[in-house]
Structure formats: C-alpha cells, structure tokens
Amino acid sequence: MDWWVLELIVTSVLVLILFVLGPVIKRFGKSYAADIFRSNPRTGKSYLVLMDVAYYLIFTAFILFTISFERESAWSQEVGADQLESAAVRVGGMLLLMGILHGLNVISLPIIGRLLGLGRTLEEDTPEPKAA
Numbered sequence: 324m325d326w327w328v329l330e331l332i333v334t335s336v337l338v339l340i341l342f343v344l345g346p347v348i349k350r351f352g353k354s355y356a357a358d359i360f361r362s363n364p365r366t367g368k369s370y371l372v373l374m375d376v377a378y379y380l381i382f383t384a385f386i387l388f389t390i391s392f393e394r395e396s397a398w399s400q401e402v403g404a405d406q407l408e409s410a411a412v413r414v415g416g417m418l419l420l421m422g423i424l425h426g427l428n429v430i431s432l433p434i435i436g437r438l439l440g441l442g443r444t445l446e447e448d449t450p451e452p453k454a455a
Contacts, residue, residue: 326394329402333410337386339381339416345378355429364383366439374428389413415435 349371360367398406 324402326398326402327404329410330391333413334386334390334416336414337389338342339440340414340417340421341379341382341386344421345375347380347410348378349375354368356436360440361430362440367436371437381424382417382421385417389416 356367356371360370
C-alpha cells in the first residue's frame, strides 16, 4: 500500500472519531450540565453550545496540523513501521487530548456553574430602587 493511502485512512479515522465521540460526550454530559446549572438553565445551554464550538475547533485544528501532504523523508514509498508508528501516535494523540480536555471540563464545570450561579443569586438579592 502506498504511503498516502494510510494517510487517508488515518485522517478518515480522526474525522470519524471527531464526529462520533463529540455527540456521545454531549449526550451523556447534558444531564451532568443540567445538574450543575440547575439554578440557571439558560446559562447551562449557552455554555454547552460554546463548548461544542470549542470542541470542533480544537479537534479540527488537530487533524489539520497532523495531515501530511508529502511523504516524509524517513518513510519509504510503501507503508513501513515508521509510518504505522506515526499513524498510531496521531490517533493516540487525539484520543489523549480529548480525554484530558474532557476531564478538565468535568472537573471545572462545577466551579464554573457555582460562579455563574453566584452571580445570578447576587442579582436577585439586590433590592430594586424605589420610585420617587
């Protein structure tokens, strides 16, 4: 198999991971976000939309950064161990980045929800000025 065939396969796998894992993470994360933003559901929905945009921007950039349009000098014309290792690193790197960012989001979401909810309760506790 030529080097570019493996490159197409790996890029296709990365795009497939992007479009399969994103909706899965979102589907299972909706109830978690609903619990966090219970006092302010509109903020929770807005936060999820912004996180979706960030998700697709980050991982689309990762895919574009790792595409090879030219055979690297260490690779032979046919697929060899060096190119297979490079392909495995690309897929593993994307999954690792997804896992780290997802973990950070899960850990930081309660803090963000608390801060945004606190702002709302402060607004509600402030008395309105009396009309003269």
